[in-house]
Amino acid sequence: MNEIHISVRALVEYVFRAGSIDSRFRTAAAMTEGTKAHQAIQKTYKELDQKEVLVKTVIEYNNLSFLIEGRCDGLILSEEQIYIDEIKSTAGDISLIGEDTHPVHWAQAKCYAYMIAKERELDEIGVQLTYVSVQSGEQVRFRKSCSAKDLQSFMGELVQAYTPYAEVRTKHHTQRNKSMAELSFPFETYREGQRKLAGTVYKTITEKADLFAQASTGIGKTISTTFPAIKAMGEGKLQRIFYLTAKTITRTAAEETFSFMEKKGLCLNTVTITAKDKVCLKEETRCQKDYCEFANGYYDRINGAVLDIISNESLLTASVIEKYSIKHKVCPFEFSLDLAYIADAIICDYNYVFDPRVSLKRFFDDQNKHSVLLIDEAHNLVDRSRSMFSAELIKSDFLQLKREFKAGSTLIFEHAKKVNDSFIAFRKQCENQAVKMEDSPAEFIHLLERFIADAEKELMMGSQSQLLLDCYFSAQAFVKMSKLYDERYVTTIETEKSEVLIKLLCLDPSFLLKQVKKSYRSVIHFSATLSPLPFYMNMLGGKSDDFKIKIPSPFAKENLQVYIQPISTKYHDRERSKQPIVSMLNQLLTERSGNYLIFFPSYVYMKEVYESYIQQNLHIKTLIQHSQMTEQEREAFLAEFKENSSKTLIGFAVMGGIFSEGIDLKGDRLNGVIVVGVGLPQIGFERNIMKDYFQKTGKNGFDYAYVFPGMNKVLQAGGRLIRSEDDTGTIVLVDDRFLSGKYQALLPYEWSDFVILR
Structure with a gap:
């Protein structure tokens, strides 16, 4: 008999989940708030009462043995009848909660009641739901008395409803383990x-x-x-x-x-999670039940959709998930998340x-x-x-929010005004230059916390303001990151005209x-x-x-010819570097026709060299990367690199961009790569802060902030060339710094036998 381990909560949520996805506003109390609310209720228990009681039971059904476990919040023993107490905290309006508002909560409590009644051989047991507001501490209680016989029937129905899914999963695990062994x-x-x-x-x-x-x-x-x-x-x-x-x-x-x-x-079972915007089946990504039929009633249909897809598919890619999403009318993104938990x-x-x-x-x-x-x-x-570990806010959002609520909620208007006033004070502090502060902006964060609390109330009351919702989530993210703030962070303030940007900048993510x-x-x-x-x-x-x-590389070193053109590509030398680069390209493509990629440290530099090149070489087919290319445009760009082509093709691209990593142009699809510059990030305010930080921690700050990240882009770009045992090709490194000891030490062994172009 196959054993199924499942928690009470997972069982009842699977069987009883229902309703729609609606992301206009859903709030959930922080875990600490929920815990405090639970503890406040449990402190009122009498001496005989128990809290956090571990319970479990075994139910056999259809050759499956279900081991069901859980932890009930309270066991009230001090009254004439024993009661199970299930405590739920809420950030919403507690007066809106009725006895039958949440069937899943009753189901969870009845599971615990069944286990206690069975263990203590009770004919009848009480079930109590206690709701508590995390804001006010106000409580609402509902009670029922259940017979052991009714609870046994209820548990049987629960297990019966879960069994088709359990059988599919059990069969899969048996086949999976056998296939892995073989x-x-x-x-x-x-x-x-x-x-x-x-x-x-x-x-x-x-x-x-x-x-x-x-x-x-x-x-x-x-x-x-x-x-x-x-x-x-x-x-x-x-x-x-x-x-x-x-x-x-x-x-x-x-x-x-x-x-x-x-x-x-x-x-x-393999599932791919793809970004919501990319898989959304609607014109706009609005997860609202009155706009999207895939969100409306999602939880009513999701169990059937999951059971169907895992019964018939194993590799759950975006296209497979989309097919079943349309069939069952469920949101493909949320569907992929639900599938992730069983994959x-x-x-x-x-x-x-x-x-x-x-x-x-x-x-x-x-x-x-x-x-x-x-x-x-x-x-x-x-x-x-x-x-990921940084967060930022901009002034204009709160100025606009202040204007929007001038004739509306007084509280939101006042909060938006205070936050906007803080931004104005930051701007005065900057005096038209970027500013770094070592400490977290405590007073500003306190303002945001008060804004969040009242914005939440406004949204709970049904506010339809998208700007308020956006500011609420942005402020929440900022406050959340402030809890991680330590010596690895700095606060930066930057201004441009009337705009102000404040950022909690994570300099060193290693600890997190x-x-x-x-x-x-x-x-x-x-x-x-x-x-x-x-x-x-x-x-x-x-x-x-x-x-x-x-x-090390498994491919013969002789498959690769490496050249270095020692000219300066530093920012102040770029204008006079253009013609030598064009001349090098002309010579290279005259001697070696084929498909080439040339990578630059910036779009501006790339476009300048591209324009100079095409003026002299109208007969050569060229491609150029542009920012914000769609996936179709990227695929079309790469499709031009054809095998055994009789014509020369050169693609102009940017280091660190979409064509410098991950692409696989095997064989004659790519004959050479030219890398212009050593890839250093642009000298700037944030990078210099990183440099100073790492210098203070005993590292070489310039290397950590500039050299190592830059050379990684060089290595990635060059790595596009040799992808298999049969690939051959040419790499040209354009920069005189490639001849210095520091940069030589960072080049792969396979690139060490280079020829200097004069």
Whole structure:
């Protein structure tokens, strides 16, 4: 008999969830507020009463044994009849709660009542729901008396309703574990270095450790990390795999890898979470039940949709989820989140794990302890996490809010005015220049907290102001980040004309990353460009005992010809660098026709060289990247790089952009890469603050803020060229700094035999 472990809450929420998605305004008390409200009720219990009572029961049905567990808030023993007390805190208007407002709450309490009645052999037991306002402490109670016989029937109906889903999941787990045990490495042979990487990943997971792996482009990092994780899952070491990516193109590579293993016999439920705006089926992304039919009644239909898709599909990509979303009329984004909680593997952006504002909060620490994070292109996580842990607000939003509510809510008007006045004071403090403060702006944050409290009340009363909602969430995010503020943060204030921007800037995300990662069994960081490794280990919250591995390129060094053109591409020299670059291109393409990509440190520089080049070379086909390209435009750009083309093509692109990472132009689709400059970020206010911060902590501040992030872009751009054993090509590095010892030390070994162009 197969055993199903399930919590009372999960069981009743599955069976009883109903209603619509409506994101106009939904508030939830902070966990601490909810806990305090519960404790306030429990303190009123008498001496004989009990609180936080662990309960469990076993119910057998259809060859399944359901082990149902939970913790009831209170057991009232001091009255004539024993009562189960289920406490619920709310930030809403408590007077709107009626006896039958929340059937799921009654269901949860009745489950506890059944278990206590069975344990104590009671014929009858009382059930009490206690609602408490987190703002006022006001309470509302409802009571029922239930017979043991009725409770037994109720539990039977619950289990019966859950059984079809449980049977599908049980069948899947049996097939999954069998397929994992039988799965062999899905290629005929390992590439050089691939077995070593896969073995190290497996050892890392087995020993509950973390790994930093630098593995050259083309080695097959995706299969070398997912395959050992799957084998570890098959042995019971893992329950879930998170494959984290920074870009759509690497997400696609992960999907293709899981699909390939599925064709080799793997049975695995894999779900891809795609951004809401990209998968929304409506013209506007408005999750309102009176606008969107996919939001209206979502919870009435979601169980059927989940059961259908997991019964018939295993690789749940955006297109598969869309198909079933239309069939069952459910929101594809929320559908993907619901599927994530039952999936064996989740492919998603970094932010679903690391961003405190949007992370998958329904996963608990005990689940994460049985999960592995596979962080693809981990070098990207440095700047991405710095952004996730920062927050900003602008003056104009609150000025507009003040004007909007001048004739409306007095409280909102007054709060908006006070916040706007604070921005004016910040602007005077700046005197037309950016300002850095070491401390968190405590008084400003206090103003925001008062604004949030009253904005919440206004929104609860049905305000339709989109601006108020936006300001509410922005202020909430700002206050939330202020709770993380420590010596790794600074506050910056910048002005432009009448606009003022205040930012809580996270300079060093390593501590916060470490806090998130420690709840997982293992974390595997991998990239072709985790160089220099000490920098990335430091910035990504690595520990001294973490595993480290460097896998050199498996491809023959002779496949690559490297040239350095030693001219200055520094900002003040760019005008006179244009003609030497154009001349180099002319010579290169005369001697070696084919498909080329040339990368620049900025759009402006790229456009200037592009215009100079096409004036002299109208016969050469050119492409140029522009900002905000759609996915269709990106695909069209890459599609122009055809194999065995008789004509020369040169694509102009930006370092660190969409074409410098993750793209895979194998064979003759790409014959050469030219990298202009050493990729340093533009000298600026925030970067200089980072430089000073790291200098004070004993690091080389300029390297940490500028050199290492810049050279990573160079290595990523150059890595587009050699993707397989048969690929050959040419790399030209355009900058005299590439001949200095510092930059030479950061170049890959495969690039060390270079020729200097004169």
